[in-house]
Every structure is written in C-alpha cells, then in structure tokens.
Amino acid sequence: MTENADSAGSTAGRPPGGSIWSRPERQSRGPAPEHSRAEIASAGVALADAAGLGAVTMRSVAAAIGTGPASLYRYVANRAELLELMADQARGEVSHDGTSSAEPAARLLAIARAGRALYRRHPWLLDVQAAPIPGPNAIAFLEHCLAALSDVDLSGSAKLETIGLFSGFVRLCAQAEIEQRQAGQDIAGWQGELTAYLAGIVAAGHHPQLATALADAASAGQAEQQDDLFDRAMTRILAGLLPPRAGHPGRPTRPGS
Numbered sequence: 001m002t003e004n005a006d007s008a009g010s011t012a013g014r015p016p017g018g019s020i021w022s023r024p025e026r027q028s029r030g031p032a033p034e035h036s037r038a039e040i041a042s043a044g045v046a047l048a049d050a051a052g053l054g055a056v057t058m059r060s061v062a063a064a065i066g067t068g069p070a071s072l073y074r075y076v077a078n079r080a081e082l083l084e085l086m087a088d089q090a091r092g093e094v095s096h097d098g099t100s101s102a103e104p105a106a107r108l109l110a111i112a113r114a115g116r117a118l119y120r121r122h123p124w125l126l127d128v129q130a131a132p133i134p135g136p137n138a139i140a141f142l143e144h145c146l147a148a149l150s151d152v153d154l155s156g157s158a159k160l161e162t163i164g165l166f167s168g169f170v171r172l173c174a175q176a177e178i179e180q181r182q183a184g185q186d187i188a189g190w191q192g193e194l195t196a197y198l199a200g201i202v203a204a205g206h207h208p209q210l211a212t213a214l215a216d217a218a219s220a221g222q223a224e225q226q227d228d229l230f231d232r233a234m235t236r237i238l239a240g241l242l243p244p245r246a247g248h249p250g251r252p253t254r255p256g257s
Contacts, residue, residue, distance in 0.1 A: 019133040020081045033075065035065055040075055041089035044082055045122070053124040058082065080129075087128045088135030094118055096144040105238045107148035111141075112170045112234050119174035123182075126175050153243050162241045169237050173230055 025037050043064035047055045058079055062072040076082045094114045102110065119125055134142070145163045154162065195214065202211040 019131075020076065020084055021131075021133050021135050034071075035067065035075060037075060037085055038089065039065055040072070040082065041085040044086040045090055048086065048124040049122060053083075053127045056082065056086070083128050084131045084135060087125055087131070088137045090118065090122050090125060091135075091141060092137040093121075094137075094141070104148050104152050104242060105235065108145065108166060108238055108242075109231065109234055111144060111148065112166065113230075115167070115170045116174050116177075116230060119171070119178065123178045126171065126178065149242075165241060166237065169234070173233065 020037075026033055040061060043061050044056050047060055047064060056079070058072050058076075059069045061082060062069045065072075072082075076085065096111060096114070131138070142163065145166070146159060149159045149162065152159070198210065198214055201207060202214060205211075
C-alpha cells in the first residue's frame with residue numbers, strides 16, 4: 001500500500017459510511033478486534049506530540065501499534081477519522097472537577113484555563129479541523145459548559161452560541177502564544193519590541209489616540225505575566241457574553257476581585 005492511501009483511504013475492510021462516532025467500535029458479528037480506538041488514538045497522539053501532526057499517517061500509526069496499514073482501515077476509514085480519534089482522546093485529559101460551586105464566569109474561566117493548557121500540551125490540536133460530529137469528550141466539554149451556564153438567563157441556542165464564541169477565543173489565545181513560543185519570543189520581549197516600534201510611529205504626531213493609549217499603558221507599570229493577560233482578557237470576554245445575574249447588577253467581575 002502506498003502513502004497515497006493515507007489520504008484516500010482503502011476499500012478493503014473499510015467501516016460503513018457515516019461518522020466514526022455513529023458506528024459501534026466493535027461490530028456485532030465477526031472476529032473480536034485486536035486493537036481499540038483508544039490504543040490507536042494514543043499512538044497517534046504520541047507521534048503528534050513528538051514530531052507534529054505531519055508525522056501522523058496511517059502507516060506510522062499502524063507501525064506504532066504493531067500492525068499493517070491495511071489492518072488499520074478496519075478501525076478508521078481514513079486519516080481524517082484518525083485525527084478525530086486523537087483530538088477527542090486529548091480532550092479527555094481535561095478534568096472539570098472542583099468548578100461546580102463557582103459563579104458562571106468563574107466556572108467558565110476555569111474551563112478556559114484548562115483548555116489553554118491542553119493546547120499548550122498538544123499544539124497540533126490547533127491544526128486539526130473540527131469534526132462534523134463531536135466525539136464523546138467533546139460532548140462532555142459541551143455539557144460542562146452548559147452546566148456552568150445553567151443559571152444564566154439565556155436561551156438554549158444563545159448558550160450554545162456563547163460556548164462557541166468562548167471556545168474560539170481560548171483557541172485564538174492559545175494559537176498566538178504557541179506561535180510566539182515557536183518563534184522564540186516571550187511575552188515580555190514581544191511587548192517591549194512592539195512598544196518601542198509603536199513609540200517611534202507616534203513620535204511623528206499623526207496618531208494621537210495611539211499615543212494616548214501607549215502613555216496610559218506605560219503609566220500602568222511593567223508588562224504583566226502571560227497568565228494574568230489571559231485571565232484579564234478572558235474575564236472581559238465573559239463579561240460581554242454573560243448577562244447580569246438576578247440580584248447581581250452590572251457585569252460579572254473577575255473571580256477574586
């Protein structure tokens with residue numbers, strides 16, 4: 001079998017159509033499978049963690065679990081399904097214990113921190129396209145977010161939209177941080193370089209609003225740590241997404257403030 005089969009799939013032993021999540025892991029008839037989806041996903045995650053998503057092929061994963069590429073098609077129809085398994089297994093690392101008693105904004109902030117940490121551990125997740133149908137751990141994530149919003153005065157559809165916006169911001173922040181790290185930059189160094197560049201721009205006097213913003217930032221002191229920046233930005237995002245709670249006028253505040 002050639003490497004082209006990694007993207008095109010194989011007709012031999014291919015599972016029936018539809019999402020991998022709509023198919024049972026084990027068919028009702030036939031021999032018991034020698035490998036599990038969890039084993040296959042773990043092999044793929046290990047390869048991606050070590051050498052990036054490009055290292056994950058049907059051939060490389062098959063070799064990692066001790067089988068041939070043709071045999072792997074008994075479990076996944078193509079590489080896209082393999083990536084779905086990997087992404088969902090990685091998401092299963094996140095624990096949401098200890099957040100059930102907090103205010104909605106605090107619970108979502110805790111979920112955001114966990115999601116950001118997950119991207120840091122597995123940067124390749126940023127390169128995996130969203131699955132058309134979510135896997136079990138993606139559903140669990142959605143349930144945790146909806147539980148955090150259970151007392152919020154939003155319709156069901158608005159809650160789902162809120163989770164989508166919230167998740168997108170976490171992903172965007174993680175992507176920016178990872179790209180900075182891969183470029184060999186730290187947040188303080190990047191901020192210093194950017195501030196010096198912008199200071200030169202505003203010195204000409206053509207950007208008074210930017211000059212005022214920079215002066216205010218300088219008077220506020222040195223750059224904060226990246227974790228503080230994430231929490232502050234996430235709190236502001238949540239303040240815009242969540243309506244005021246009954247008996248709590250105004251927007252939600254940062255936990256601990």
